[in-house]
């Protein structure tokens with residue numbers, strides 16, 4: 344998903360450059376590709392606007408594990424999350 348883009352208006356429309364893209368394949372699109380965690384973070388703060396409605400876009404739902412109140416889970420120091428594989 345494209346989450347950031349710059350551009351200028353030209354005679355025939357707009358010239359858009361420098362997109363930041365979140366893709367589940369985190370080895371693509373450079374360091375600004377934050378993968379699924381980036382998508383989730385975007386939608387945490389996104390409020391749909393007229394552009395969403397005009398394009399008939401709907402917020403996706405993500406399968407996010409529910410937080411537990413237990414303190415018994417520990418993370419191995421060797422655990423590497425997908426975001427570290429860029």
Ligand SMILES: [Zn+2]
Pocket residue numbers: 389390391392395400401402
């Ligand atoms: Zn929206």
